[in-house]
Amino acid sequence: MTLLNSLHRVHLVRWNLKLAFFATATIFIHLLIYSSFGQNAALIGTLRTKLLNGEPNTGRGHNTHSTYQVGNDNFIQVALRSMFRDSLxxxxxxxxxxxxxxxxxxxxxxxxxxxxxxxxxxxxxxxxxxxxxxxxxxxxxxxxxxxxxxxxxxxxxxxxxxxxxxxxxxxxxxxxxxxxxxxxxxxxxxxxxxxxxxxxxxxxxxxxxxxxxxxxxxxxxxxxxxxxxxxxxxxxxxxxxxxxxxxxxxxxxxxxxxxxxxxxxxxxxxxxxxxxxxxxxxxxxxxxxxxxxxxxxxxxxxxxxxxxxxxxxxxxxxxxxxxxxxxxxxxxxxxxxxxAKGETSAAVQRSIMQYIIREVHQQFHQEYDKVVVDEVEG
Missing domain, CATH: 3.90.550.10 (Spore Coat Polysaccharide Biosynthesis Protein SpsA; Chain A)
Structure with a gap:
């Protein structure tokens, strides 16, 4: 039962990450559209301020081995933060x-x-x-x-x-x-x-x-x-x-x-x-x-x-x-x-996703012990 429970958790985490990945891209692009014409300017302005200032999203403690906080519930904010944080x-x-x-x-x-x-x-x-x-x-x-x-x-x-x-x-x-x-x-x-x-x-x-x-x-x-x-x-x-x-x-x-x-x-x-x-x-x-x-x-x-x-x-x-x-x-x-103007849309999505997928990968390793299961004999 322990192995089955672990595999079940792996399955759920994979789906959570996949849904968060696509949700992040969609929400981020929607925020860009609406904020550029004033409809959600206050929302994205507040979000950007919090991201740049590193304000926490939850009461959870900061993990010293990661650049963000634990938990799928704050994944979108964390992924966006990386785009503002990692400037050369x-x-x-x-x-x-x-x-x-x-x-x-x-x-x-x-x-x-x-x-x-x-x-x-x-x-x-x-x-x-x-x-x-x-x-x-x-x-x-x-x-x-x-x-x-x-x-x-x-x-x-x-x-x-x-x-x-x-x-x-x-x-x-x-x-x-x-x-x-x-x-x-x-x-x-x-x-x-x-x-x-x-x-x-x-x-x-x-x-x-x-x-x-x-x-x-x-x-x-x-x-x-x-x-x-x-x-x-x-x-x-x-x-x-x-x-x-x-x-x-x-x-x-x-x-x-x-x-x-x-x-x-x-x-x-x-x-x-x-x-x-x-x-x-x-x-x-x-x-x-x-x-x-x-x-x-x-x-x-x-x-x-x-x-x-x-x-x-x-x-x-x-x-x-x-x-x-x-x-x-x-x-x-x-x-x-x-x-090759037809390639423009995919190129924009890649330029955004290169930062988001990095956060997904880091979150995966932060939860390494939970999501990686060694094969059990017998």
Missing amino acids: PITAERFVSPTGKVYSLKEQPRFTESLGNDLLILDVETRPLHGNGQILNGRPLNLDDATFDTMSRLDHYMYARTHGYDYKLVKAHEIDLKGSYTKVPAMQKLLRDYKFVVFLDGDTLFPYPHIPFEWLMNLWGVTDETLIAMPEDVNEAWSYDSRGGLILNSGFIVVQQSARTHELLDAWATCPQETRYNGCAKYKDDWPKEQYTFSNWVRYDFNRSDEVIAIPCTHAMGYPGATHGGDICHGELMTHYTT
């Missing part, structure tokens, strides 16, 4: 990826403290977003219906909230500029209120949400003189400007507050008017629009040392398994699903 230090000398690849700072870090709400994570969209599975639809989100851009924007929102940055989704109006070009005046307007604005396309993700953005800027060598940073595009025939330079991809943009940055953004936004650059009007509506106008004209006007940072393609372009561009751009630190 801003001044860390290196980051080692799960595959063992090492990314090391080449110089002493310029950024040593969090920028907090002086940094804005920005999404810009001109299309309606209220349909089934879209982010502005207030109904509970079904993961099977969620569009790729809904999942990516929840990823952006989660990242901002994790590190204390501001987040905005701008519903842009197409007046003089259309589609993706509207990101440029949006950045220009919002930069007045921030030290940094970080724009991301709807297929660009943070694969490691625990890495603070200040650490990435340290890695990429952003200085006081930097106006803008963008990743090199993949090495393909269409990825070069008229001077033979590899263009920079506008799916991920970092801009820093300064008078000269505003001059750059103004030159970029007004390029199709041809008051400054001849031939630019063609790309007001034609692909690759703002991406080509920046690389073909604007960057050559703003070419002082460190003004334009070209982020390595291997760091911030492409996605795992991508074969274009010489098979070297796999989105190692920022993932851009340019030609």
